[in-house]
Amino acid sequence: MPNPRILLIIGGGIAAYKSIELVRLLRKSGYVVRCVLTRAGEQFVTPLTLAALSENKVYTNLFDLKDEVEMGHIQLSREADLVVVAPATADLLAKMAAGIADDMATTLLLATDKPVLAAPAMNVRMWLHPATRRNVATLRGDGVTVMEPDEGEMACGEYGPGRLPEPEAIKAAIDRTLDNAPAPIPLAGQPDFAPASHRPLFGRRILITAGPTHEPIDPVRYIANRSSGKQGFAIAAAAAEAGAEVLLIAGPVPLPTPPGVIRVDVETAREMAAEVEAGLPVDAAIMVAAVADWRAADTAAQKIKKDGSGAVPPLALAENPDILASVAKSPQRPPLLIGFAAETNDVIGHAEAKLSRKGCDWIVANDVSVDPMGGETNRVHIVSKAGVDSWDRLPKNAVARKLMEKIADELTVRAPANSD
Ligand code: CTP
Numbered sequence: 504m505p506n507p508r509i510l511l512i513i514g515g516g517i518a519a520y521k522s523i524e525l526v527r528l529l530r531k532s533g534y535v536v537r538c539v540l541t542r543a544g545e546q547f548v549t550p551l552t553l554a555a556l557s558e559n560k561v562y563t564n565l566f567d568l569k570d571e572v573e574m575g576h577i578q579l580s581r582e583a584d585l586v587v588v589a590p591a592t593a594d595l596l597a598k599m600a601a602g603i604a605d606d607m608a609t610t611l612l613l614a615t616d617k618p619v620l621a622a623p624a625m626n627v628r629m630w631l632h633p634a635t636r637r638n639v640a641t642l643r644g645d646g647v648t649v650m651e652p653d654e655g656e657m658a659c660g661e662y663g664p665g666r667l668p669e670p671e672a673i674k675a676a677i678d679r680t681l682d683n684a685p686a687p688i689p690l691a692g693q694p695d696f697a698p699a700s701h702r703p704l705f706g707r708r709i710l711i712t713a714g715p716t717h718e719p720i721d722p723v724r725y726i727a728n729r730s731s732g733k734q735g736f737a738i739a740a741a742a743a744e745a746g747a748e749v750l751l752i753a754g755p756v757p758l759p760t761p762p763g764v765i766r767v768d769v770e771t772a773r774e775m776a777a778e779v780e781a782g783l784p785v786d787a788a789i790m791v792a793a794v795a796d797w798r799a800a801d802t803a804a805q806k807i808k809k810d811g812s813g814a815v816p817p818l819a820l821a822e823n824p825d826i827l828a829s830v831a832k833s834p835q836r837p838p839l840l841i842g843f844a845a846e847t848n849d850v851i852g853h854a855e856a857k858l859s860r861k862g863c864d865w866i867v868a869n870d871v872s873v874d875p876m877g878g879e880t881n882r883v884h885i886v887s888k889a890g891v892d893s894w895d896r897l898p899k900n901a902v903a904r905k906l907m908e909k910i911a912d913e914l915t916v917r918a919p920a921n922s923d
Contacts, residue, residue, distance in 0.1 A: 515543020627663030702746025714754030732756030831862030
């Protein structure tokens with residue numbers, strides 16, 4: 504695509520300064536960038552800086568008559584190939600979800616017929632607030648790509664998800680949305696990849712679960728396991744590199760979102776199950792998460808206290824839903840469904856039993872007595888009805904890439920790309 508055009512809407516918030524770097528990166532890659540500053544955005548960056556960097560006029564107010572004569576807001580919203588909102592504040596997301604058009608930015612967003620990508624930035628509580636969760640779900644349902652914010656320390660001193668993704672990550676998401684992504688770094692000895700549309704998983708949608716789940720006992724305690732999420736995140740990164748649209752449903756892990764991946768964070772098995780269901784249909788689902796088998800039957804509303812008698816509180820458990828098994832039985836079962844199994848003994852035997860018990864197509868099994876959770880390498884065995892394919896010990900990202908090659912081959916048989 505020659506010189507794709509980006510309409511960049513810059514919301515208010517301390518992260519607005521990162522939009523300057525984003526404009527610089529986009530211009531460097533040959534994008535034509537037109538900036539729109541909200542009133543709140545103007546408090547943090549100046550139209551002059553953006554005009555100088557974008558080498559284009561900056562729009563600030565719907566009711567600027569001169570702008571309307573030069574280019575109407577409908578035209579402005581449609582001449583771009585992609586509309587990007589960064590930072591997308593809680594307020595902007597709420598207005599977008601509700602279809603409110605009360606200024607230049609929101610009017611353009613309502614009038615556009617082009618894809619929209621939003622990079623949120625807000626305080627962690629605002630991001631986790633049920634109202635924002637609803638708005639993000641609505642927008643995603645409407646086809647807007649809402650990136651997951653980064654996790655970390657915020658300008659307000661709190662810690663958690665809500666930081667604007669780094670400009671490089673936003674640019675990578677833009678590249679991918681416009682099929683303009685640079686070729687991934689090839690593995691040693693492998694031929695370089697051609698453009699995105701020639702990549703083995705281009706046009707495929709892949710769902711991945713990763714990390715542990717946390718099952719609350721009371722407001723300060725939870726049941727969990729040692730899963731680091733590294734293998735699942737490496738698989739998500741490899742799937743995106745291979746050209747797939749990737750939905751990563753992640754348990755609580757402090758890992759950065761791989762470029763181009765849509766990430767939904769969850770805490771409990773039941774939340775993971777709901778997000779997985781909402782993410783279907785997909786071409787392939789890869790369940791890498793170490794889902795907690797049990798949760799506390801009752802979650803105490805207050806912190807459980809010692810009563811001084813030495814008596815321990817009873818901890819009744821309830822079984823969690825088996826997400827993999829439910830997806831296998833779902834009317835929306837993906838053409839290729841893959842489970843993982845971390846075992847400590849009789850790895851292949853347990854994996855074979857799991858394959859039929861869960862109703863999936865492959866089980867990727869490894870021996871956690873030699874590969875403790877959280878390590879950097881894995882020696883995996885791909886167990887299917889066709890037999891067992893045992894791979895050498897490899898770094899987790901190499902396991903992920905090899906798995907993508909196998910998945911791409913398998914999908915050409917199970918779900919030929921031009922059959923739909
Ligand atoms: N899995 C799942 N939902 C669960 C438990 C497991 O989706 N509630 C998935 C995992 O993501 C993994 C596969 O099932 O892909 C196997 O997980 P594992 O914990 O090994 O299976 P279990 O059924 O819990 O078996 P075990 O008795 O060995 O714990």
